[in-house]
Amino acid sequence: MSAKLFKDGAYWHYRFQVKPFARVQRSTRLTNEAKARAVADKAYADAVARANGGEPIPTLSELLADWMVVRGPHSSADHVRSVEIFGRLHMYGMGALPVSKIDTDVVERARSAHLMTHGRATANHWMRILKLLVNWAVRRRILPRLPWDVTMLPVQKRPRAILPLSAALTWFAAVDSASPRSPSIGVAVRMMLWLGLRESEAITARWEWIDWERGTYTPGKTKGKEADALPMMPWLVDYLKPRRRADGLIVCKPDGSEYARSFARAAIRVANGICATKGITPHRLRGTIATLMSESGAPVQSIQAYLRHKDVRTTMAYLEKNTDLITTAQAKIAEKAGLTWRESGGVLESEPYRT
Incomplete structure (x- = not known):
C-alpha cells in the first residue's frame, strides 16, 4: 500500500487511507511529479507510524529544527552556529529526506558534493554535524541505529603556528597599537594566551571571578560547564591590578557592552604582519600555552585540566612537536x-x- 498520486489542474495531489483513521486527500502544491511523490510517501509513512502507535520519522530539516529548539539553548554558541550553517548551506538535497532514508549512498554522494568546494578537514566536520543530528534521533528512539556506514576521510596534518616567546612582548605591543580605542582587546589576547581561554570565555570574563589573594581565575561560563580555578602568572596579576573593578566584564567595548565573536581578529592580523608571526589566531594562542606547558615538563593530564578538555586526546591534538x-x-x-x-x-x- 502507498499513497495514490494524481494531478488536478497544475498541482499534484495524493490520497490514502490508513485504518483506523479516515481517508486523507491533500494537495502537494507542487508541479514536479518526483517531488510530489516524495511528499506523498512521507505523509503516508507518518500516518502508518501513528497507526502503529509510534512517532513519524522526521526529515533531516525537521530533525535539525527540533534539535535547535530542544538542544540549542544548552549548547555552546559555536556549536549552534555550526549546526545552523549546516542546515542553511550544506544539506545537499538531504533536508527533505526522512532520516531513515539517509543511507550510505546518500551520505557519500552528499559528501562528494561538499568536497567540490571544500577541503577534506571541512568534509569531516560536515560529517560530524550530520552524525550529531541523526544520532540524536537514535537516542530518542526514532531510529534503531545510524542508517549509514561512512568513515572519515584521512587528512594530512599540517604544522600549526605558535606564538614564539621571544616575540610575545612585541606582539602584544602591536595588538595594543592596533586597537587604541579598544584597550580591552589587549587584555583579551593576554588572557587567551596566559590562561588558555577560548575566545568565548574571554568575551564573558568577569572581574568577580578573580581571586586576588590566591592569584586564581575561575571561568564562570565555559564550553564544558566546568568551574575550575586556574592559577594566574604573577605577571598577569600585576597587569590586571591597575584595571581592577569590583564586578562586571573584564573585556568589553568602551560603552561597557559585550563584544561579538571575532572581535580581536583585526588587531591580531596587524600584529602578525608586524612581527612576522603568520597563522596566530585566538585559538592558536590557546594552543601556544598548551605547547609551552608541555615543553616545560607539565604532564598532559595537568594540561588537560588547565584547558578544561573532557578527553585527553583533544589536549594531545593541541600540542605541537618541540x-x-x-x-x-x-x-x-x-x-x-x-x-x-x-x-x-x-x-x-x-x-x-x-x-
Missing part, C-alpha cells in the same frame, strides 16, 4: 658517533669514537 628537543638529541647522538662541528669554518669532522 623540535628543539630533537636538535639536542641529534647533538648527543653526533657526539657519541664521534662527529663534531668546527665552529671556525663549519666543516664536519669525523673522529674515532672514544669511550
Whole structure:
C-alpha cells in the first residue's frame, strides 16, 4: 500500500487511507511529479507510524529544527552556529529526506558534493554535524541505529603556528597599537594566551571571578560547564591590578557592552604582519600555552585540566612537536658517533669514537 498520486489542474495531489483513521486527500502544491511523490510517501509513512502507535520519522530539516529548539539553548554558541550553517548551506538535497532514508549512498554522494568546494578537514566536520543530528534521533528512539556506514576521510596534518616567546612582548605591543580605542582587546589576547581561554570565555570574563589573594581565575561560563580555578602568572596579576573593578566584564567595548565573536581578529592580523608571526589566531594562542606547558615538563593530564578538555586526546591534538628537543638529541647522538662541528669554518669532522 502507498499513497495514490494524481494531478488536478497544475498541482499534484495524493490520497490514502490508513485504518483506523479516515481517508486523507491533500494537495502537494507542487508541479514536479518526483517531488510530489516524495511528499506523498512521507505523509503516508507518518500516518502508518501513528497507526502503529509510534512517532513519524522526521526529515533531516525537521530533525535539525527540533534539535535547535530542544538542544540549542544548552549548547555552546559555536556549536549552534555550526549546526545552523549546516542546515542553511550544506544539506545537499538531504533536508527533505526522512532520516531513515539517509543511507550510505546518500551520505557519500552528499559528501562528494561538499568536497567540490571544500577541503577534506571541512568534509569531516560536515560529517560530524550530520552524525550529531541523526544520532540524536537514535537516542530518542526514532531510529534503531545510524542508517549509514561512512568513515572519515584521512587528512594530512599540517604544522600549526605558535606564538614564539621571544616575540610575545612585541606582539602584544602591536595588538595594543592596533586597537587604541579598544584597550580591552589587549587584555583579551593576554588572557587567551596566559590562561588558555577560548575566545568565548574571554568575551564573558568577569572581574568577580578573580581571586586576588590566591592569584586564581575561575571561568564562570565555559564550553564544558566546568568551574575550575586556574592559577594566574604573577605577571598577569600585576597587569590586571591597575584595571581592577569590583564586578562586571573584564573585556568589553568602551560603552561597557559585550563584544561579538571575532572581535580581536583585526588587531591580531596587524600584529602578525608586524612581527612576522603568520597563522596566530585566538585559538592558536590557546594552543601556544598548551605547547609551552608541555615543553616545560607539565604532564598532559595537568594540561588537560588547565584547558578544561573532557578527553585527553583533544589536549594531545593541541600540542605541537618541540623540535628543539630533537636538535639536542641529534647533538648527543653526533657526539657519541664521534662527529663534531668546527665552529671556525663549519666543516664536519669525523673522529674515532672514544669511550
